[in-house]
Amino acid sequence: GEDVEQSLFLSVREGDSSVINCTYTDSSSTYLYWYKQEPGAGLQLLTYIFSNMDMKQDQRLTVLLNKKDKHLSLRIADTQTGDSAIYFCAERRDNQGGKLIFGQGTELSVKP
Amino acid sequence: NAGVTQTPKFQVLKTGQSMTLQCAQDMNHEYMSWYRQDPGMGLRLIHYSVGAGITDQGEVPNGYNVSRSTTEDFPLRLLSAAPSQTSVYFCASSSHRDKSEAFFGQGTRLTVV
Numbered sequence: 001g002e003d004v005e006q007s008l009f010l011s012v013r014e015g016d017s018s019v020i021n022c023t024y025t026d027s028s029s030t031y032l033y034w035y036k037q038e039p040g041a042g043l044q045l046l047t048y049i050f051s052n053m054d055m056k057q058d059q060r061l062t063v064l065l066n067k068k069d070k071h072l073s074l075r076i077a078d079t080q081t082g083d084s085a086i087y088f089c090a091e092r093r094d095n096q097g098g099k100l101i102f103g104q105g106t107e108l109s110v111k112p
Numbered sequence: 113n114a115g116v117t118q119t120p121k122f123q124v125l126k127t128g129q130s131m132t133l134q135c136a137q138d139m140n141h142e143y144m145s146w147y148r149q150d151p152g153m154g155l156r157l158i159h160y161s162v163g164a165g166i167t168d169q170g171e172v173p174n175g176y177n178v179s180r181s182t183t184e185d186f187p188l189r190l191l192s193a194a195p196s197q198t199s200v201y202f203c204a205s206s207s208h209r210d211k212s213e214a215f216f217g218q219g220t221r222l223t224v225v
Contacts, residue, residue, distance in 0.1 A: 030211065099157060099160060100204070102147070105154050
């Protein structure tokens with residue numbers, strides 16, 4: 001995922017908000033996604049945002065999209081220990097057959 | 113509805129051996145793909161297919177072959193395994209009509225010794 005960049009680690013205290021950031025390169029990407037991976041498991045879709053939106057809220061999750069800067073963020077409110085996982089952002093490239101290009105993943109550690 | 117099924121879940125190979133990782137989906141999705149996951153590198157696309165009979169290379173195709181003879185199945189073949197292919201492999205499928213989600217299998221953890 002060299003075209004999609006994320007920081008590798010984030011540590012927060014339980015109850016705080018977490019913000020995970022991502023930058024991407026292809027301005028023609030139509031969908032941008034956040035996936036969660038728990039240890040030893042596959043990828044679970046958390047949420048997605050269509051490229052003509054700038055914000056999407058879903059319960060504790062808020063996705064912000066800045067198309068000008070090609071910057072995507074995921075905010076988790078009231079972070080719980082069960083939120084500890086690796087979070088991947090991904091962009092969908094419809095002009096390349098619908099490929100998903102992933103970032104390196106951000107490992108979120110929630111301390112009690 | 114089984115979704116995306118990958119087999120096996122774990123495999124150990126000796127250098128030079130060949131094997132096929134199986135992937136099947138029952139959602140009639142046109143698009144299927146294979147990724148490998150390595151620490152600190154996210155998921156990298158190996159090969160993908162936009163429909164039966166059509167395959168194309170991703171970022172890291174060397175050492176892997178694929179075929180798509182049916183809509184449901186997309187096997188990944190390692191012809192001569194190398195230690196550099198030790199990784200976790202994920203298969204995914206998605207629909208061109210509903211672009212909101214790609215469905216992933218549970219992964220295959222492959223070790224080449």
